Amino acid sequence: MTNNMSDYRIRPIGIVKSKADxxxxxxxxxxxxxxxxxxxxxxxxxxxxxIIINEEYLDCLDGIEDFSHIVIMFWTHxxxxxxxxxxxxxxxxxKEMPIKGIFATRSPVRPNPICKTTVKLIERKGATLLVEGxxxxxxxxxxxxxxxxxxxxxxxxxxxxxxxxxxxxxLKELTSPLxxxxxxxxxxxxxxxxxxxxxxxxRSEQ
Amino acid sequence: MTNNMSDYRIRPIGIVKSKADxxxxxxxxxxxxxxxxxxxxxxxxxxxxxIIINEEYLDCLDGIEDFSHIVIMFWTHxxxxxxxxxxxxxxxxxKEMPIKGIFATRSPVRPNPICKTTVKLIERKGATLLVEGxxxxxxxxxxxxxxxxxxxxxxxxxxxxxxxxxxxxxLKELTSPLxxxxxxxxxxxxxxxxxxxxxxxxRSEQ
Numbered sequence: 253m254t255n256n257m258s259d260y261r262i263r264p265i266g267i268v269k270s271k272a273d274x275x276x277x278x279x280x281x282x283x284x285x286x287x288x289x290x291x292x293x294x295x296x297x298x299x300x301x302x303i304i305i306n307e308e309y310l311d312c313l314d315g316i317e318d319f320s321h322i323v324i325m326f327w328t329h330x331x332x333x334x335x336x337x338x339x340x341x342x343x344x345x346x347k348e349m350p351i352k353g354i355f356a357t358r359s360p361v362r363p364n365p366i367c368k369t370t371v372k373l374i375e376r377k378g379a380t381l382l383v384e385g386x387x388x389x390x391x392x393x394x395x396x397x398x399x400x401x402x403x404x405x406x407x408x409x410x411x412x413x414x415x416x417x418x419x420x421x422x423l424k425e426l427t428s429p430l431x432x433x434x435x436x437x438x439x440x441x442x443x444x445x446x447x448x449x450x451x452x453x454x455r456s457e458q
Numbered sequence: 459m460t461n462n463m464s465d466y467r468i469r470p471i472g473i474v475k476s477k478a479d480x481x482x483x484x485x486x487x488x489x490x491x492x493x494x495x496x497x498x499x500x501x502x503x504x505x506x507x508x509i510i511i512n513e514e515y516l517d518c519l520d521g522i523e524d525f526s527h528i529v530i531m532f533w534t535h536x537x538x539x540x541x542x543x544x545x546x547x548x549x550x551x552x553k554e555m556p557i558k559g560i561f562a563t564r565s566p567v568r569p570n571p572i573c574k575t576t577v578k579l580i581e582r583k584g585a586t587l588l589v590e591g592x593x594x595x596x597x598x599x600x601x602x603x604x605x606x607x608x609x610x611x612x613x614x615x616x617x618x619x620x621x622x623x624x625x626x627x628x629l630k631e632l633t634s635p636l637x638x639x640x641x642x643x644x645x646x647x648x649x650x651x652x653x654x655x656x657x658x659x660x661r662s663e664q
Binding site: 258259260261262263264265309311312313314315316318319320321322323325327339340350351352353354355356357358362363364366368369370372393395396397398399400401402403404405406407409410411412413414416420 | 464465466467468469470471515517518519520521522524525526527528529531533545546556557558559560561562563564568569570572574575576578599601602603604605606607608609610611612613615616617618619620622626
């Protein structure tokens with residue numbers, strides 16, 4: 253009989269290749285910290301990246317080119333092991349944000365430091381996937397890839413915590429220098445285009 | 459210097475409690491197989507489930523109740539270790555589907571058997587989350603929880619492989635007995651409600 257609460261082993265199935273090689277959010281002194289200079293300077297480098305799949309998993313990619321968007325699961329390898337103990341953070345390391353539990357945030361520092369990002373698949377060439385919008389730095393180990401399926405992955409009538417709307421706005425301000433237009437910065441997303449209910453709508457519903 | 463290609467250890471942070479305790483998709487003889495009887499009989503049991511978070515991670519939940527939808531990452535613990543070698547499957551174990559690489563499918567059998575499901579958060583009571591739409595059976599170990607954020611997780615203008623549209627339709631037929639109406643069966647999703655482009659639209663665009 254297996255013990256469901258035992259540890260499990262995961263193995264990298266590929267690696268990220270990107271011009272971006274510095275962490276935007278860094279673990280430091282039992283907290284996370286946003287490096288605004290890195291966020292600003294590296295934004296455009298994150299726009300396009302490559303994922304190189306290990307040779308032994310090449311067959312697993314068969315048919316992936318028929319999907320426009322894929323979910324990349326990666327291990328945030330720069331997070332030190334003791335950081336996995338952290339239970340709460342100021343989201344995005346911004347002190348002006350209320351302190352919240354890790355599971356209510358998308359912090360890269362978490363008990364199991366696996367991040368998921370949904371990216372646009374531009375092209376597949378053999379073992380290499382060229383993608384848009386992957387917020388993982390150079391040499392990040394990739395642990396899984398799945399097709400994005402809206403009927404499973406894009407629920408309707410979504411409501412977010414108020415602070416998350418403020419955070420989205422804040423990150424947009426912090427990471428959008430004048431020389432970048434909105435479409436070339438992966439952190440700048442027009443939230444009005446997405447199927448979720450804004451705080452204003454929530455209030456008018458109550 | 460750390461080797462990025464080394465294995466990583468993940469630890470369960472909680473466990474699923476559900477009336478559903480049988481696998482719908484099962485690994486057997488180097489392939490996956492859909493158990494139609496289980497799919498039919500268990501569908502309604504998967505509608506609502508509980509996630510019990512381990513005491514030590516209770517603080518990580520702070521603020522999660524302000525989100526309507528959360529992403530559950532779980533380990534498909536019934537998949538035997540040697541099944542992680544499989545590179546291709548008939549999606550959903552249906553021989554009528556073209557054989558595809560694991561990364562182009564949502565198969566529970568994969569090199570790192572971590573599944574992600576976006577669920578509706580109905581209620582949080584202490585360490586217990588009552589959720590809707592979790593396709594994980596009783597005692598499944600949960601490894602991470604994240605808030606669902608449409609601007610990251612719900613891209614627009616999504617295109618799927620043709621076979622995936624057929625599979626969605628097929629699964630709906632296979633898992634919708636007469637006594638279940640559409641809204642009570644978690645496998646039945648009206649794909650027209652979701653922001654993706656159908657094969658017909660794709661053809662008319664070409």
